[in-house]
Amino acid sequence: MDVLPREYATAVANMSANLLLLDHYPHPKNIRYRPFAWSEPAYTFGVSQDWKKYRSVVPPHIPLVRRCTGGGLVSHLEDWTFAMVIPPEHPLYKSGTHEAYETVHRAMLECLLAQKLKVKLVPLPTNQREFKAPDQCEHHAEPHDLVLEEDNRKVAGAAQKRNKNGLLLEGYISRTLLAGCDWERFAVDFPKALAQALNSAAVDVHYPIYDQSHHEGCWAKFNSCSWNEHRDLPE
Numbered sequence: 001m002d003v004l005p006r007e008y009a010t011a012v013a014n015m016s017a018n019l020l021l022l023d024h025y026p027h028p029k030n031i032r033y034r035p036f037a038w039s040e041p042a043y044t045f046g047v048s049q050d051w052k053k054y055r056s057v058v059p060p061h062i063p064l065v066r067r068c069t070g071g072g073l074v075s076h077l078e079d080w081t082f083a084m085v086i087p088p089e090h091p092l093y094k095s096g097t098h099e100a101y102e103t104v105h106r107a108m109l110e111c112l113l114a115q116k117l118k119v120k121l122v123p124l125p126t127n128q129r130e131f132k133a134p135d136q137c138e139h140h141a142e143p144h145d146l147v148l149e150e151d152n153r154k155v156a157g158a159a160q161k162r163n164k165n166g167l168l169l170e171g172y173i174s175r176t177l178l179a180g181c182d183w184e185r186f187a188v189d190f191p192k193a194l195a196q197a198l199n200s201a202a203v204d205v206h207y208p209i210y211d212q213s214h215h216e217g218c219w220a221k222f223n224s225c226s227w228n229e230h231r232d233l234p235e
Contacts, residue, residue, distance in 0.1 A: 011042035071157035
């Protein structure tokens with residue numbers, strides 16, 4: 001598993017980097033993991049959602065960018081974020097949506113429990129569950145999301161995009177709900193736990209160099225009104 005260095009970037013640059021990780025990574029057969037942070041306050045929302053609904057509630061001075069993954073509105077004002085890609089050759093790529101979430105979030109759970117933080121995984125329902133629209137998905141816990149033990153407030157979630165190049169997961173963890181977390185320790189422990197869960201040794205790598213046309217094309221996409229404001233465009 002290739003572990004990229006953590007970098008700070010704008011919402012447009014981060015969303016672009018995650019799509020590049022999926023579609024244009026120089027070593028496409030490798031699992032790749034990209035921790036990242038935000039150089040400015042930002043919100044993102046899922047690929048199928050309505051721009052106008054979210055733009056009306058997000059402060060006008062804060063960027064709002066459509067992700068290439070699903071889900072609803074997520075605030076990145078105070079969170080810890082990562083992206084990872086599972087290549088088509090890996091068994092987890094061929095599994096269902098829940099298996100990927102569970103594998104990643106169990107690795108996360110292991111790291112947080114090691115710090116004695118009181119969190120748990122949301123189990124799969126035993127019967128038919130009520131449908132909930134994504135909307136503000138950071139507040140709606142789904143199966144295999146992480147929640148606080150005491151009151152079931154959502155601590156961590158993720159969204160996915162699957163194509164011929166792999167399975168992209170974009171995940172976040174609430175820093176405000178985990179005030180006692182040692183984030184430097186977590187940043188070291190989490191990729192190790194992921195690598196073990198995925199049966200792939202973690203290897204620190206330099207940031208990839210992409211073809212300039214791919215880099216500029218992805219950045220332009222996430223910076224464009226045509227992508228962010230209209231949901232009927234091809235992904």
